[in-house]
């Protein structure tokens with residue numbers, strides 16, 4: 001079977017997230033197509049995805065038709081693709097949707113095509129319509145083969161937002177978004193019942209998302225108050241979301257992380273003091289240099305306390321256009337780069353992040 005994915009604002013990152021998720025679970029899969037924010041993956045029959053597992057997928061659905069345009073016309077004549085009589089729909093892909101309009105008209109359905117007023121800004125700067133509709137249709141041709149699918153799942157940001165907003169302790173300036181937390185966890189290859197370490201756990205953003213994914217977690221932070229707050233947040237989460245998995249939070253420096261042979265590490269590194277104004281070139285250089293000196297001993301320790309094949313999904317700061325030299329860091333820490341740095345930035349922030357995976 002083939003599944004199509006409409007990816008969110010950082011498509012390459014989301015693509016890696018899905019591929020690592022499948023690899024970690026030893027699920028047979030093959031990437032058929034990836035361009036812009038469209039991805040098609042072939043898997044064994046019966047493969048089930050749950051969209052809320054991912055941080056970067058907007059819609060997904062099984063491909064129900066694959067063939068040439070003549071066959072598509074025949075398929076549409078014989079098959080009902082949307083059962084309701086009155087609905088709105090939005091389309092993705094490179095094909096003219098006139099054929100759908102004609103179909104709905106001939107079936108006397110009141111179907112209105114939506115074009116989002118709010119644009120979705122992608123990491124590379126381009127913008128795309130982000131319509132809200134009852135149904136999302138994927139109609140895309142690769143050479144002479146047309147693919148058709150109706151999304152069966154759409155990401156529900158409300159559920160995640162509610163959880164994030166209701167937790168007892170929020171630390172807005174420092175805390176990572178649930179979206180990036182999920183992406184880092186999936187990139188780390190952590191699976192249910194694995195033990196995942198976050199060596200800079202803060203108030204527990206990544207730990208919480210991992211617990212929701214039925215992963216056992218271990219968090220370390222050198223800031224005592226952060227660990228108290230993480231404990232409060234996680235207690236609240238386990239009570240409100242019926243979580244059975246184990247968690248432990250330790251107030252310690254990660255250079256002394258305990259050797260528990262972790263199965264995965266996912267973490268957001270400290271980016272230094274919040275910057276109020278744009279740093280000069282020299283200041284930016286200094287911040288990056290300090291970061292490099294500071295992270296190497298920690299990574300060396302992480303290497304010792306994880307299983308040899310366990311992955312470290314981590315953020316490195318990017319200040320103005322200055323990046324941390326990931327190759328040098330990996331080499332000095334005795335690690336290898338499994339996924340090269342992918343930039344995650346927002347135009348309204350001086351500090352961005354590279355996300356990468358070390359092993």
Ligand SMILES: C[S@@+](CC[C@H](N)C(=O)[O-])C[C@H]1O[C@@H](n2cnc3c(N)ncnc32)[C@H](O)[C@@H]1O
Nearest residue numbers: 176200201202203204205221222223253254270
């Ligand atoms: C960017 S914050 C992480 C925020 C976290 N993802 C959250 O959801 O709250 C980085 C954290 O690393 C902690 N930290 C910095 N250096 C550390 C070290 N050497 N060992 C352990 N924790 C450290 C800081 O106290 C801070 O809470």
